[in-house]
Amino acid sequence: MGRSFYRWRAFRWVSLWDGRQWSARYVDGLPAFPFHHAPSGLLTRRQLRERGLCPGGQEPYALLVWRRDEAWASLYRLDLAKPKRTPTAGQRRALAKAMAARRTCRACGRDVGYCVPTSTRTCSTCEQPEDLADDMTEGVTGREAA
Numbered sequence: 001m002g003r004s005f006y007r008w009r010a011f012r013w014v015s016l017w018d019g020r021q022w023s024a025r026y027v028d029g030l031p032a033f034p035f036h037h038a039p040s041g042l043l044t045r046r047q048l049r050e051r052g053l054c055p056g057g058q059e060p061y062a063l064l065v066w067r068r069d070e071a072w073a074s075l076y077r078l079d080l081a082k083p084k085r086t087p088t089a090g091q092r093r094a095l096a097k098a099m100a101a102r103r104t105c106r107a108c109g110r111d112v113g114y115c116v117p118t119s120t121r122t123c124s125t126c127e128q129p130e131d132l133a134d135d136m137t138e139g140v141t142g143r144e145a146a
C-alpha cells in the first residue's frame with residue numbers, strides 16, 4: 001500500500017535547484033523520478049558514498065523510484081554533498097575491537113588470528129556443535145572479513 005499505488009499520471013514539470021525543468025511526480029512532498037530518468041546532479045546515498053561523499057546534513061532533495069514503485073531511494077544534491085568523514089580514532093578502535101572479537105574463540109577465549117566461524121564462534125581446536133547466536137560483530141566487519 002501507500003507509495004506503490006501512486007498514480008503515474010500525476011507527472012508534472014518541476015523547477016530544479018539549478019533552474020532546469022524536469023518531469024516528476026510529487027511523493028511525500030518531494031519530486032520523484034523513475035530510475036534512469038533522474039536529473040543529473042542528484043545522487044543516492046550509495047552513489048555519493050562511491051564517490052567518497054556523504055549528504056552532509058542536507059535533506060533529501062528528491063526520490064528515485066524503480067521496480068514498479070516497489071523500491072525507493074532518497075536523492076541528494078551533488079553540489080551540496082560533503083567529503084565523507086574519515087573514521088575517528090574512536091571508530092578505528094571500535095572496528096579493531098570488533099575484528100578482534102571475530103577472531104576470539106568463545107570456548108578457549110584466545111585470539112586465534114583468523115575469523116572463527118560465526119555459526120560456532122569457536123576455533124578449530126575446540127570446535128563445538130553448539131549453535132551460538134550472532135550477536136555484535138556481523139555487519140560491521142562482515143565485508144572486511146570476506
Ligand SMILES: [Zn+2]
Nearest residue numbers: 105108123126
Ligand atoms: Zn578455542
